[in-house]
Amino acid sequence: MNDMVVQIITRILIPFIEVFAVYVIFHGHISPGGSFSGGAILGASFVLATLVFGTARFNRKFGHMVSQLVESVGGSWYILVGLFGILAGANFLTNKLAGFGMGRPGYLFSAGAIPVITIGLGLKVGSTMVTLFHGLIEEEENHGDH
C-alpha cells in the first residue's frame, strides 16, 4: 500500500499501540486485560505494519527466526516458571507457596509468578498472531522459500 497518508499515520500510531499493549500486558493482574489481550494488541500492531509496508519490508526488520525464537522461549518460559515450583519443594506451577514474593496487592510488583508468566506469554501471543497472519498471506506471494 503506497499511500503516504496511511504510511505516516501508521508510523505515528504504531508506537502508541505497542506502548498500550505493553501496558495491558504488565497490568494484567491489577486491571482488566492480561497476556492474551495484550498479546493480541501487540500482534495487531505488527499486522498493521505488515499491511501498510508490505511483507518484504516487514520481514527485514522482524524475520521469521525472531518470531520463532519468541514463540519457543515464551512457551518454555512458562514451563520453567512452573518447574521452579517443583524445585522449591512444592507442586508444578505453584505461586505463593513456592516462595514468589507477593508484594503489595494492587501495585505493579505484586502477585508473585503471575506477572512473570504474563510477560513471556504476552510476547508469545503477540508473535503467534504475527506468525499466523504471515502464514496465511505469504501463500499469495511467491518470494522463494524462507
Next chain:
Amino acid sequence: MLHLPVLAVVISLLGAYLIPLIYHFRRNLASVVAVGISGLALCFSAATAVYVSRYGAFSYLLGMWSIPWGIEVYVDRMSAFMMLVISSITFLVMLYAMEDVRHELTEAPRKWYWTLNLLLLASMMGVVMAGDLFNLFVFVEISSIAACGTISVKGDRRAVEATFRYLVLSTLGSGALLLSIALLYMVTGNLNMTYISGEIQKAAFLYPKNLYAALTFMVVGFGVKSALFPLHSWLPDAHSAAPAPSSAVLSGLVVKIYIFALFQVLSRVFGPVIAGIPVETVVLLMATMAVVLGSVLAMGQKELKRMLAYSTVAQVGYVFMGLALGADRAVAGGMMHILTHALMKSSLFLAAGSVLYKTGKKNITDLAGLGPRMPVTMGVFSLAAASMIGVPLLGGFVSKWYLALGATDAGKSFYALIIIVSSFLTALYFLPPVISAFFGKQPDDSVGKGIDEAPAVMLVPMVILSIALLGVGLFPSLVLGLLGYRG
C-alpha cells in the same frame, strides 16, 4: 515421585516448544531429541505405573490448591495403564518415523512433524489423567489439532482435504463438548469431576433435562471424535491419507483416548445418576453396528491403508462394547483391547508404510509375492493380521476372549455371538492379502527386482511391536495385573 505423571506431560511439551529452535541450529538433532524425549516420557509413565500398582491411585494438586479451587490430576491404575500404552507406542512409532519421514514428507515441514507428534503425546497423556472437566477439554483440543496437523503435514491434496473434514467434524464435537461442560457447570457449579458427581444427585432432581442434554452432548462430542459408528465418516479418509507413522498413532491411540475419556466422565461424573438413563444401551447398539458394518465395509476396499482404517472403525466398536457392558471382565477386555489393538494396528500400518517405502504401491493386490522379498515386514503384517482375526496365543485373542466372557457375565451373550461373527468377517478381509503375499506370484517380475527389506531403523520397532503382541498373548496376567484385575 508424585510429580512424575505431570512431568511426563510437561517434558513432552517442553520438547515440542524447543524442537523448532533445535532444528534451526542442528537439523539432524531434532528427530533424535524428539525420540529421546518420548523415551523419557515412556520412562516416567513406566515409573508411574509401577508406583500406582504398588501404592494405589493418587491425585496430584497443581499449584498446591485443594481441589474444588485448583486443578487435580488423578492417576489410577487405568490411567497409568493408558499412559504406558500411549508413551510406548508413540516412542516406537517415532523411532520408525525417523527413517520413514525422509521418504514420505518433504524437507520443509519435517521439524513440525516432530513438534506435532510430541504435542500429541503430551496431550494424550494429559487427557487420560485429567481430573477436571475443563482441563480435559483443553487437552482434548490440543490433541484434536495436533492429530489434524500430523495428517496435513503430508501436504498432498488428498491429505489436506481429509484433514479439513476431520477438523470440521472434530470441531463440531468440541462445540458439543464445551456446551455439555457449560450445562454441567450451570447446574452443579463445579468443574472437578469428584465434586460434580457429589452435586449431581441434587441437580438431577432440580434440573433433569439439563443433565440429559449435557449427557447427550457429551456422548455426541466424544462419539464424533472417536468415530462411533454413524459418526465415523471422517475416519477412513483421514487415517489412510496420513503418513504411515501418523496413521499408526491416529488409529492405534488417538481414537481410543476419547473413548477412555468418555467412559471416565460417564463413570466419575454421571456415576450416581446414570442408572436411570439408557445411555449404555445406545452405545452398545452403535458399537454392534460398528463391529459388523465396519468389517463389511473393510471388505470392499482396494487400498491397503483404507482397509486398515475401516477395520479401525470395527475395532473401536469392540472397545466401546467392552466398556459399555460394564461387567468386570468386559471392562478388563475392553482396556486390554485398547492395548492389543494399538499394538496390532500400529504394526499393520507400519508394515503397510514400509511396503510403501520400498515399492511405492498401496493397493492390496500389490502385496502379491512380496512375502519372500520382505520377510520381516510381511511376517509382522501376518502376525498382526492373525492376532486381529483372533488366533489363539496372540494378544487379539486374549482381549476378545475377555470381552466375550464379560458379555456372558453381564447376561448379554448376544454380544459374545457378535464378537465371534465379526472375527469371521475379519478373517475374510485379512487372509487374502496375507495369503497372496506369501503364496501369490508377482504378476510382473521386472517390477519386483531390487526390492528387499526395509532399513533396520524401521524394522526394529515393528519387530518389538510383534514381540509385545506375542507377550500379551502368552502372559495376559501381566497386563491384567497392571489393570488391577485378578481373575
Next chain:
Amino acid sequence: MRGRLALLLVLFIGYALILTVAEMPLFGEPGNPADNMVSHRYLESSVQDTGAVNVVAAIILDYRAYDTLGEATVLFTAISATTAAIVAAKSRGQKT
C-alpha cells in the same frame, strides 16, 4: 433434500434446547448452583492467596494455571499445524 433433513435436525435440536432452557437456573439470580463456595472463595481470598487484584487473572494464571499452559500450547499447536500445512503444500507444489 439435504437442506430439509438439516432443517429437521436443527428444529429437533432446537426444540430440545428450548425445553432445556425452560428448566435452567434463572439468569442472574444470586443463589444459583453456579454461585457457590467455589466462586465465593475466589472472590474473597484471591488477594491473600495470589496477590492479584484481578480475580480473572488470579484464576487463569494461578488457581487454574495448568489450563492456561494448555491454552498457550493450543496456540503453539495451531501455529505448528498451520505452518506445516502451508509449507508442505508449497513444497509439494514446487516438486511436481
Next chain:
Amino acid sequence: MGIIDILYDNFHYLVACLLFLIGFHTMLTHSNLIKKIMGMNIMDTAVFLLFISSGFVRGGKAPIVGPGTEGPYVNPIPSALILTGIVIAVSITAFALSLIVTLYKQYGTLDADKIAELRTKER
C-alpha cells in the same frame, strides 16, 4: 412460574441456543468452505455466550477486588474459562483457514461438493 416466564427471564440463554442452531444449520447446509468455518465460529460463540451468561449475578460488577470496591461481583470462573475457549476457537479457525487456502490452490474451488466430486474421480 409458567414456562413462558422462565423463557422470558432466561432469554440470554435462549438467544445463545438460537445462535447455536444458526451456526449448526450454516455448517450443515452450506457447501462453501468459508461459510462452513463461519458457521463453526457462530456455533462456538453461542456456546461462549451461554457459558458466560451463566456466571452473571444481578447487579454484579467486573471481578476486580481492589480496596474500596465492594460487591456483588459476577462469577469470575466462566470468564476465565471462556478466555481459554476463545483462544482455542481462534487456533482452530486459523488452522482451518490455512487448510482452505491450500485446498483452493490444489483444487481451484471452494465448494465442498465440487471438491468431493474431484476426489471420487481421482480414486
